[in-house]
Amino acid sequence: MTTAEHQQATRKTIPRVAVIGCGAAAREFCLPVLAKYPDFRRFVVLVDKSPAQAQSVATEFGIQNHCTDFRCLPFEVDAAIVTTPHHLHAEQSVFFLRQGKPVFTEKPLGMSAGEVSQMLTAASTGGTTLMVNNCRRLFPAYRRVQELLGSGECGEVLNLRISDGSPFEWNSVSDFYLKNPPQAKGVFLDRGAHTVDVVCWWLSGRPHVIQSQSDSLGGAEALLKVQMALGQTAVELAFSRIYKLENCYSVECENATITGRLFNSTKFEIHRPGQVETIHAGKPAKYHEYAWQLLDNFIEVVQGIAPPLFTANDVAASIELIDETYQNAKPFKMPWYDNDPNLALLRSSSITDLR
Amino acid sequence: MQKILVTGATGFVGAWVVESFQLSGIPVRAGIRSWTSAARLARRAVDIVPCDVLSKTQLRSAMEGCDAVVHCAVGNEAVTVSGTQNVLAMAHEMGIRRVVHLSSVAVYGNATGVVDENRQNNGRGNAYAKRKIAAELICEKFISRGTPIVVLRPTIIYGPFSYAWTVSFANRLWSGHWGTFGKAGEGKCNLVYVTDVVQAIYRALQPETAPGEVFNVNGEEIITWNDYFVRFNEALGRPPLRTLNAWPIAVKSRLLSPVRVAGRFALTRFNDTLMSLHAKSSLAAKYMKVTESSLKLTPTNDQLKLYGMDVHYPIEKACKELGYRPQVGVTQGLEFGVAWLRQHGLLY
Known part of the structure; x- marks a missing residue:
């Protein structure tokens, strides 16, 4: 595929993407990539449990849609990008994977092998792709x-x-x-x-x-x-x-x-x-450019124009x-804790007790 | 007893106060400005709260439920001076039982000889000293209003987690390019181990300690800077140190002074560009590495002056009135420091 064909394919099939989590990872790694796509302001929905945080990032990037619950999006999405705290990756990814929606999650993939197993099973059941930002x-x-x-x-x-x-x-x-x-x-x-x-x-x-x-x-x-x-x-x-x-x-x-x-x-x-x-x-290249490259690949996977x-x-x-x-x-x-005489002194009753 | 709030709890001394108190079962709350520097504290399940000393709202919230404050926060003019004003004003307003303000012997400027708490500052210190003097003047103002403040003036605080006096000297000694400085290194090295300072802070928090007093906090052993370098070097297990000729180093230090200033400016303003250049050009990367290494291994003019200063800060007042007794000698302090350096993989 030539660059022109690639750009045309990109323009034709703009994915509707939910970005879950509006923290530093969304702002630095994720949204700069999505912002390259035409009409991203209409086709991206930002999700954050803090309405103020979602609103702030939406304003910064000129995005029209934002909400506080990833289960209740204002429109059906084609894919989800998960940039929330680590312990939320599994639950949120599984929710979308089970619906057959491709998911790109920040690293770490999950908190534990058990969580990752659930995520992989959900991707398999949903017949879709789970990617992770191990850039x-x-x-x-x-x-x-x-x-x-x-x-x-x-x-x-x-x-x-x-x-x-x-x-x-x-x-x-x-x-x-x-x-x-x-x-x-x-x-x-x-x-x-x-x-x-x-x-x-x-x-x-x-x-x-x-x-x-x-x-x-x-x-x-x-x-x-x-x-x-x-x-x-x-x-x-x-x-x-x-x-x-x-x-x-x-x-x-x-x-x-x-x-x-x-x-x-x-x-x-x-x-x-x-x-x-x-x-x-x-x-x-700069470090974040590798993350951008990977996220670009994810969008192409969603568009069906490239393998992961x-x-x-x-x-x-x-x-x-x-x-x-x-x-x-x-x-x-x-030893600087265990053998320190001052700590022993503080623990003892030999000086007046403030406990 | 309620809780003790520690401001600047992610700093070297602040973190030691929080850790030592928590380990000893003393109720403590860590006040931090930013999570980005809280990795050390987060190793413990400790009560951590936002406490930017420039935010009165955060200060009020952080002091709620506390009856004492250990004020360790330090930084630029705003943090050190306005921050102290805010902390003391809030403590006064909230009726805090005791504030321990962590000052420094830097307030004595370049005074020499035996410098006790009665020595007036001569206003000739560096910018850090001037900020610390300004903060102490604010303490005096609040003491006169009845705020129960005790001011501590520690000397050179060393030990695990100290970048200035442990990590940086370890790197210098480890490099093999450091040595003793002959007569120029025979100034007195007023070392105090960090948990000795914690002990002094704890004693200053006691209700029976009279507020409004100022105390030097120093270690017990009086050694020279040359002694410090030799003993630290031995603790690291390195070959014996050479005696360096001080004057060529002083010349190099002067020549490097503008490079130091320019480098600091460039790193602050053009960090991304420098990193990009570092990645793209092996020549630039090599030049940066050589410059960085040269700056780290060359003492600044202020440091050279310090190594030759004949000054001692006695602790009789703290011993008599606080019951302060330093517990960690230089040998043990260095052993702790070296064990910590090795565990952290900082010797390479």
């Missing part, structure tokens, strides 16, 4: 690494290490990212939804957890480290949302080691005995692995 799969460098590993050119993978951490600065409208007990899943569900998916994708399989440790003290963890294995491959991952980590990946194989910066979407290095080859896998680049089925294993990690996570030893 790092579109990084040209990541795709090339996956091809290299899949081809066996570098030999068996012996060791895969990734560190993924930076201060949490997502401009979330609500407090759900951090104030979410009793589920209390923190950085690993949030950032891990990308990284663990990349691990499963690169290794073409789901590792099992050897051990994991987190700094959760009854709330959402900010630091988590996990060791996994798949056959003879050892996997070590570290996540933080308090401080910047090294943010690198290293894939040690029998014949070569692949290294790269986690957020460099196009460049990586292959280290072979006596030589280092720098690979430029494509044209650099990947679906929720491809990502499901990573949520199972995240689940398993949480189930096995033990608390870190934190």
Whole structure:
């Protein structure tokens, strides 16, 4: 299909889309893509439990329709895009999938393997497509690494290490990212939804957890480290949302080691005995442009003019692995709390009690 | 006893106050300006409320059900000065039993020698010091109106989660490009471990502590900056430090000063463009990395002056009137810091 034919097809079949959730993800990732389509102002309906939030975003983008309940839309839609807090993805996606409507959901796909299973069943029952915004799969460098590993050119993978951490600065409208007990899943569900998916994708399989440790003290963890294995491959991952980590990946194989910066979407290095080859896998783009690319693909899927680049089925294993990690996570030893004499003093009755 | 509201609860000291109180069963509420910096606090099932000190509505709501306030919020002129005015005005209006205002020894400016609480500030500090002085003047105004405020002036607060005095020095030492500074590093390093400050805050909250008083809060050991670098380096298990010649570093620091200012300006205004350039050009990325590294590994002029300052802030008054006794010595404080750095993977 030529570009002109593609544009014509796009113009002919404008999907009616419900955007569920009017927070930062809708404003930054979703609506800029939909705004490229003619008449999107009439064919998009915004849904948010806060009427003021829905109204505010509707005004910002000039969208005519908005409401507060995804079950009671002002008109029948062709598809839904779910950008609500994590714990709402499953319920809202299932509602549309059962009606045969394609759904694109923000990552993580769901809170647990159980939720994801329900979502996949609903998509299958409804005979429709469920996609998820695991947009790092579109990084040209990541795709090339996956091809290299899949081809066996570098030999068996012996060791895969990734560190993924930076201060949490997502401009979330609500407090759900951090104030979410009793589920209390923190950085690993949030950032891990990308990284663990990349691990499963690169290794073409789901590792099992050897051990994991987190700094959760009854709330959402900010630091988590996990060791996994798949056959003879050892996997070590570290996540933080308090401080910047090294943010690198290293894939040690029998014949070569692949290294790269986690957020460099196009460049990586292959280290072979006596030589280092720098690979430029494509044209650099901003992070959100990959999310836009994926959402463009979803709209084309809804229009019936392209297959999905990947679906929720491809990502499901990573949520199972995240689940398993949480189930096995033990608390870190934190001597700066446990052995601090001042904390012992405060706990004791040797100074006047303010309790 | 009702609850203690901590303003600026996502900051280094504020978060330590909340965590320490919660761990000790002391009712506490964390007042935060933004969720984006609350990842550390969210690890605990703690009472967190919106509390932008520039919003009187949020302050009123945050103080409801509290009988004491620990005011740790700090920032630009508006936050530090107007924010303090708002916090104290609301505390006064709501009849809060006790406010502990976290000030700093920065209010003494560049005073040297033994500097106790009676030393008048000479108004010659940096912008941070001037804001802290302005905030203390507001405290004085409210104290004269009868608001029960205790002012604490901590020294160099270090420990886990401290970027300024733990993470940044660890990075410098880990790089292998840091050292001692000879005579220029023989100034006194007035270190106080963060939970010692929490202890002082807790004692200042006690009803029997007389309001309207000001206290220095320092550690017990008097060591030099060179000692700090050597002991921190040993705790990290790094090879012994070299003695650096201070004057070429001072020259480099002066030369880098405009680069530092320009870099800060560029990062604030043109962050997206810089990141895009970083991704597209390996030469630009390399230049940025070298510049960043050079800036991080070169002390600023103010820091160099600090390393040579012969100043000590005694704590006799706090010991006598608050019952304050520092519990964590430098060796243990550094051990805690290094254990935390290792766990967080911050040594690379």
